[in-house]
Amino acid sequence: MTAVHNSGLKKVTQHTLRHTAAVHMAEAGVDMELIAQYLGHSNTQITRSVYARFSPDYMAKAAAALEFGSVSQVQ
Numbered sequence: 001m002t003a004v005h006n007s008g009l010k011k012v013t014q015h016t017l018r019h020t021a022a023v024h025m026a027e028a029g030v031d032m033e034l035i036a037q038y039l040g041h042s043n044t045q046i047t048r049s050v051y052a053r054f055s056p057d058y059m060a061k062a063a064a065a066l067e068f069g070s071v072s073q074v075q
Contacts, residue, residue, distance in 0.1 A: 022047070026054035 004012055018039065025035050032055075036047035052058050 022051050023054045026051045027056065029056055 003017060004014055007017075022035055022039055025038065026032075032048045032052060033044050035051060036044040039047060041047045
């Protein structure tokens, strides 16, 4: 609660700060396993189901498949 209080932000909860931290880690390409450990999740699949979409690599393979003339980019 101290971090929320010290932030001076209104309508922000501990959960909001925790979720925001996880999203920033995912956007930075941090492995889901590390994010899960940071959040204290015992099951990485929970972390992946919530935060994977924020990873820059999440849809990269699917998007590469649509780059016509660039078939070699799909791995």
